[in-house]
Amino acid sequence: MFNFKHEWVETNVGVMLVLVMLAISVGGLVEITPLFFIKNTVEPVKGVYPYTPLELRGRDIYQANGCFYCHSQMIRPFRDEALRYGHYSLAAESQYDHPFLWGSERQGPDLARVGGKYSNEWMVQHLISPRSVVPESIMPAFPFLEQPLAYNDIEQRMEALRDAGVPYALTPAENARNIKQFGPKIAEELYIPDAKKNLIAQARAGDYDGHPGQITQMDALVAYLQVLGTMVDFSKYPNDQFVQDR
Ligand code: HEC
Structure with a gap:
């Protein structure tokens, strides 16, 4: 039949x-x-917020120097990756990234959780001269990052991302919404009219490049590297199923 x-x-x-x-x-x-329904398929995760103005410029510099050619920012849910880098990447962690910087090659290690792994001094020394801290490194040197940072167009950069859906605030009403969602401290960083002031303040306070008097591309890049993977408190999201030996 x-x-x-x-x-x-x-x-x-x-x-x-x-x-x-x-x-x-x-x-x-x-x-x-x-x-x-992609908006609904990205599960919201507590702690994830858009980059501050300084971190955003750091991200631009990361992109401009092609760091993503050699470094991924995507920890896959396999045991070996979780053991080496930490909790696998969540969709929400890149929800404000336009474009994503997941990368596709690993000439160097994944950087999705590199924030806080090294001191600012190490980061700066490594970028200026990778082989001075990691003798076998094949990473190119980026000494020219110690040039002044251009940030006159920071408002426009944030506005462009706002158009793409990143909740940077342009009006007091949007700022009020952000205070509710992210708390007053982070909301202030996302308020476009204060962007220059906030960028300068973070670079001065953070003193990422060791030269407090000047704001360099290095300041921005290190600020960005140091925030990668630090927004979510992963002690609340156990990784057990991938890292435990059975
Ligand atoms: C040609 C490939 C290449 C490029 C381009 C490159 N890197 Fe690397 N990177 C490496 C390699 C290989 C290592 C591992 C050896 C070392 O630590 O130097 C590394 C290591 C690192 C580390 C330490 C990671 C860890 O967990 O130990 C950081 C941070 C880093 N790179 C940042 C950057 C940044 C920022 C840029 C862009 C300005 C960049 N890299 C560009 C190849 C590259």
Whole structure:
């Protein structure tokens, strides 16, 4: 009975065509429909907030210098990765990244959780001369990062990201929304009209490059590196299923 129908389907081009289209449509719908609800499919995670103005400029410099050619920012949910780098990356952790800097190659280690792993001094020394701290390193030297940071267009950069959906605030009403969502301290950093003031204040207070008097590209890049992977408190999200030996 079944065999008969099978043969009948295969020898009737019209029926075959309709059934093939039906199968592709169902498969397509299952794959594509969830993407229309992507806002809901990124699970919100406490602690994730958009970069401060200084960190944002640091991200630009990371991009401009092609760090992503050699470094990924994507810890996959495998035991070896979790053991080496920490908790696997969550979708929410890159929800404010436009574009994502996940990378596709690892000439060097993953950097998704590099924040706080080294001191600022180490980071600066390593960027100026990688082989002075890691003799076998093949990483290029970036001594020119100690040049002054251009940040006159920081407001426009934040506005562009705001247009892409990042909750940087342009109006007091949007600022009030951010205070509610992120708390007053972080909301202040996300308020576009104060961006320059905040950038200067963070660079001075953080003194990332060891030269408090000047704001350099190094300040911004190190501020960015030091925040990577530090927003979420992972002690609340156990990684057990991937790191435990069974
Ligand atoms: C040609 C490939 C290459 C490029 C480009 C590159 N790196 Fe690296 N990076 C490496 C390698 C290899 C290592 C491992 C050896 C070492 O620590 O120097 C590394 C290590 C690092 C580390 C230490 C990571 C850890 O967990 O120990 C940091 C931080 C880092 N790189 C940042 C950067 C930044 C920022 C840039 C862009 C300005 C950059 N790298 C560009 C290859 C690269």
